[in-house]
Amino acid sequence: MGTDIKIARNQGTFRELMNAFARPGSLAAITPSSEGLLMDVLDVLLDHEVSFCVLGKNKESMEPEITAVTGSRTADTGSADFVIFAAGDTGDELYKVKRGSLEYPDKGATVIYYGAVLDENKKIADHSFKGPGIAAGTGFTAPGIPEGELKKLSEINSEYPLGVDTVIISENNILCIPRSSKIGVVK
Amino acid sequence: MGYIAVKGGKDAIENAEKYLEFQRLKGASDDLSIGQIKDQLYLAVDRIMSEGSLYAPELAALAFKQAAGDTLEASFILRAYRTTKPRVGYSLPCDTKKMKVIRRISAAFKDIPGGQILGPTSDYTLKLLDFGLEEADNAKRKAELEKLLGDIVNYKDYEDIGELPRVIDMLRKEGLVIENKRTKQEDIFDITRESNVFPASRSASLQTMARGETGGLLLLAYSNVRGYGDIHPALGELRVGYVPVMITHPLTKEPYEIGKVKITEAEIIARFNVEGEKPKFSLGYGVCFGHNEVKAISMAILDRAMATSGAKHASNDQEFVLSHVDGIESMGFTIHWKLPHYVTFLSDLDRLRKAQEVSGK
Amino acid sequence: MNSAAEKIDGKNGYNFAFLDENAKKEIRRRILKAISIPGYQVPFGSRELPIARGWGTGGLQITLSIIGKSDILKVIDQGCDDSVNAVNIRRFIKSVTGVEMTTDTERATLVQTRHRIPEKPLTKDQVIIFQVPFPEPLRTVEPSEAETRRMHAEADYSRMWLYLYEDIVKCGEISIGARYPVFVNNRYIMDPSPIPRWDIEKLNNSECLNLFCAGREKRIYAIPPRTSVKPLEFEDFRFRIEDFKGNKCEKCGSANSYLDETIDEAAGTRHYYCSDADYCEKNLNNAVRK
Numbered sequence: 030m031g032t033d034i035k036i037a038r039n040q041g042t043f044r045e046l047m048n049a050f051a052r053p054g055s056l057a058a059i060t061p062s063s064e065g066l067l068m069d070v071l072d073v074l075l076d077h078e079v080s081f082c083v084l085g086k087n088k089e090s091m092e093p094e095i096t097a098v099t100g101s102r103t104a105d106t107g108s109a110d111f112v113i114f115a116a117g118d119t120g121d122e123l124y125k126v127k128r129g130s131l132e133y134p135d136k137g138a139t140v141i142y143y144g145a146v147l148d149e150n151k152k153i154a155d156h157s158f159k160g161p162g163i164a165a166g167t168g169f170t171a172p173g174i175p176e177g178e179l180k181k182l183s184e185i186n187s188e189y190p191l192g193v194d195t196v197i198i199s200e201n202n203i204l205c206i207p208r209s210s211k212i213g214v215v216k
Numbered sequence: 217m218g219y220i221a222v223k224g225g226k227d228a229i230e231n232a233e234k235y236l237e238f239q240r241l242k243g244a245s246d247d248l249s250i251g252q253i254k255d256q257l258y259l260a261v262d263r264i265m266s267e268g269s270l271y272a273p274e275l276a277a278l279a280f281k282q283a284a285g286d287t288l289e290a291s292f293i294l295r296a297y298r299t300t301k302p303r304v305g306y307s308l309p310c311d312t313k314k315m316k317v318i319r320r321i322s323a324a325f326k327d328i329p330g331g332q333i334l335g336p337t338s339d340y341t342l343k344l345l346d347f348g349l350e351e352a353d354n355a356k357r358k359a360e361l362e363k364l365l366g367d368i369v370n371y372k373d374y375e376d377i378g379e380l381p382r383v384i385d386m387l388r389k390e391g392l393v394i395e396n397k398r399t400k401q402e403d404i405f406d407i408t409r410e411s412n413v414f415p416a417s418r419s420a421s422l423q424t425m426a427r428g429e430t431g432g433l434l435l436l437a438y439s440n441v442r443g444y445g446d447i448h449p450a451l452g453e454l455r456v457g458y459v460p461v462m463i464t465h466p467l468t469k470e471p472y473e474i475g476k477v478k479i480t481e482a483e484i485i486a487r488f489n490v491e492g493e494k495p496k497f498s499l500g501y502g503v504c505f506g507h508n509e510v511k512a513i514s515m516a517i518l519d520r521a522m523a524t525s526g527a528k529h530a531s532n533d534q535e536f537v538l539s540h541v542d543g544i545e546s547m548g549f550t551i552h553w554k555l556p557h558y559v560t561f562l563s564d565l566d567r568l569r570k571a572q573e574v575s576g577k
Numbered sequence: 578m579n580s581a582a583e584k585i586d587g588k589n590g591y592n593f594a595f596l597d598e599n600a601k602k603e604i605r606r607r608i609l610k611a612i613s614i615p616g617y618q619v620p621f622g623s624r625e626l627p628i629a630r631g632w633g634t635g636g637l638q639i640t641l642s643i644i645g646k647s648d649i650l651k652v653i654d655q656g657c658d659d660s661v662n663a664v665n666i667r668r669f670i671k672s673v674t675g676v677e678m679t680t681d682t683e684r685a686t687l688v689q690t691r692h693r694i695p696e697k698p699l700t701k702d703q704v705i706i707f708q709v710p711f712p713e714p715l716r717t718v719e720p721s722e723a724e725t726r727r728m729h730a731e732a733d734y735s736r737m738w739l740y741l742y743e744d745i746v747k748c749g750e751i752s753i754g755a756r757y758p759v760f761v762n763n764r765y766i767m768d769p770s771p772i773p774r775w776d777i778e779k780l781n782n783s784e785c786l787n788l789f790c791a792g793r794e795k796r797i798y799a800i801p802p803r804t805s806v807k808p809l810e811f812e813d814f815r816f817r818i819e820d821f822k823g824n825k826c827e828k829c830g831s832a833n834s835y836l837d838e839t840i841d842e843a844a845g846t847r848h849y850y851c852s853d854a855d856y857c858e859k860n861l862n863n864a865v866r867k
Contacts, residue, residue, distance in 0.1 A: 560771045
């Protein structure tokens with residue numbers, strides 16, 4: 030990929046990410062490059078100034094690949110700036126992710142779920158959403174992310190402004206849950 | 217409302233630029249070459265590299281020419297250029313013991329191992345106008361140079377006189393010095409990548425001062441030693457010279473020298489009293505690009521001053537010092553008051569009128 | 578002489594949007610954190626730009642980090658597109674990005690501003706970027722950054738309230754003109770940049786994303802769309818916007834816009850015109866069409 034094309038792609042992907050963070054629960058549709066949407070997003074966010082870790086399956090194969098593409102270094106779950114999970118149950122690992130301090134809550138990590146399923150057409154939302162950026166009645170469905178996972182996120186973000194910010198990535202959509210969002214379950 | 221004319225702002229700016237350029241060109245004198253500035257106005261070039269935070273003598277000379285001799289503006293131009301360059305890697309820590317010294321003095325001891333080396337200093341020149349320099353005369357310049365060189369044929373910027381021991385180390389051996397905490401390499405703060413947080417680490421503090429404005433550092437350091445502070449410094453050692461910059465060779469993984477930079481380094485010693493303990497000395501450290509003794513000594517005094525606990529004066533207050541010594545920031549903000557503020561002014565006016573109304577009732 | 582554009586297009590080969598990609602990456606990461614914690618000031622490694630500190634380098638770094646070829650940019654200073662500083666910033670951005678510039682608020686995808694918010698409400702497809710001189714609203718009551726950071730951490734805003742109270746005792750009203758402190762998402766007190774009080778309401782539950790950046794002070798913060806923004810006030814001493822005492826714009830006749838006051842010394846009279854140049858022009862054009 031030529032430098033100019035890459036610069037333009039990263040800018041475009043970032044704008045979608047920015048909009049998705051500004052409007053939690055809304056889906057941003059992005060046409061992925063041949064690298065796939067996860068790598069496209071990581072290429073926007075990661076470089077040698079920050080650290081990351083991959084948890085769960087594919088850790089051994091993905092970490093060197095991400096380092097090669099982004100220059101970012103690996104770190105353990107508790108100190109990584111970006112924590113990357115395969116969508117699914119992450120067990121207790123999520124509790125170890127750093128949430129920042131009251132003086133510097135921005136030091137809280139960004140959690141990225143990849144391989145999720147985000148269905149724009151599903152009319153009934155499973156999860157309700159409240160908080161900055163969210164229009165009344167907004168919800169979302171992410172069938173790949175287990176119920177317990179979102180509960181864990183809520184718990185981790187319950188001491189706002191401490192917390193983590195989350196990006197959920199499917200094949201060609203992203204959805205963001207900043208720590209300011211309150212997630213509820215629609216029965 | 218002159219300069220906020222509704223249309224024509226673009227023309228006004230472009231014409232102002234032309235008018236400014238005209239000021240530099242209108243004289244009848246010869247055009248200045250970058251070489252002339254680099255060779256003959258080298259202290260200005262050094263200062264610009266230090267405050268602009270980029271070691272690049274040609275570019276600093278160019279900035280000085282472009283800024284018509286305004287060192288603040290020139291440093292700013294250089295800093296703005298620096299910011300566009302991607303970071304390609306990190307050097308290994310510079311060992312200033314390896315400095316090729318051209319000047320090295322200590323005021324604390326008469327005799328020091330390796331000796332006092334006065335080097336190129338204006339300390340003892342009489343500040344009298346030299347009318348001999350009045351005429352630009354290349355032949356005379358050449359003759360003067362030949363006379364100075366005598367029978368030296370292969371002139372170099374420095375002679376290899378071997379490593380000189382540090383004066384401070386003599387005190388260290390006696391156990392008289394309180395050591396500053398050493399920062400692990402991976403914990404070094406990078407002020408070009410992160411905003412200073414307070415209390416700032418010493419690495420952040422030294423970096424901020426190393427690119428600080430000479431006059432700003434001088435003022436604060438002077439205020440301390442004059443009486444708004446309690447540092448009574450002794451100059452342990454002042455060194456000027458060329459220090460090798462090493463990187464890890466990408467292929468051999470061995471240390472590899474990529475060049476030398478001229479720096480000035482100052483270490484000051486001041487008494488440090490801890491209640492219930494024997495008094496000891498503590499150190500203040502200053503370093504900057506180029507030959508700039510005022511800056512290095514001021515920085516060393518401030519480094520030591522900020523270590524004083526229970527800060528009473530401006531120069532003891534780390535946040536105060538570090539937030540105000542950057543010339544590019546302080547200059548930019550101080551001159552921004554020239555920008556129109558009439559929306560905010562009217563908003564204030566509204567409050568003032570209202571307050572008068574209220575008190576009039 | 579080389580113009581700024583020639584210097585940039587020349588052999589030195591500056592990157593698209595001037596900043597190198599790593600600088601943009603860092604700023605982008607910080608923007609996302611700022612959006613995630615509305616009103617909280619995220620420190621960042623502010624870069625030097627060829628425009629002086631204090632002259633909009635914060636806003637510029639945001640704009641340069643988010644702008645793309647398909648954006649349409651509007652730059653205003655005091656509400657006006659042709660103020661010299663706005664012209665200068667526009668000229669610089671144009672030379673390093675080539676993107677289309679507009680004075681038309683509705684056409685812009687990005688608006689960079691100093692001291693005003695356009696009168697016409699911005700939409701969900703627009704982002705407004707504020708140039709910020711003083712990001713810390715508590716600086717008025719506390720000079721030390723270490724201390725103001727603690728106050729924000731603990732949401733300990735008692736000194737700010739005391740300051741407002743004493744202000745009322747002294748002046749009979751809260752006497753803050755522009756830069757009126759606001760509460761964002763019921764958590765952080767935030768400096769909205771030196772916009773007039775007139776513009777504060779536009780930040781509350783806006784449709785657009787609001788990004789703020791102070792280059793010299795190295796802070797980024799944000800108000801996402803649909804976020805609660807409330808000016809500080811007491812129940813018996815309410816926040817008040819500027820009072821134009823029934824004066825209208827003498828060009829377009831609007832009674833619903835922030836006005837500039839000018840003084841005609843010779844005649845000894847005062848005149849009022851819209852501060853938002855595009856709003857005024859559109860009003861005028863509409864009047865002509867009718």
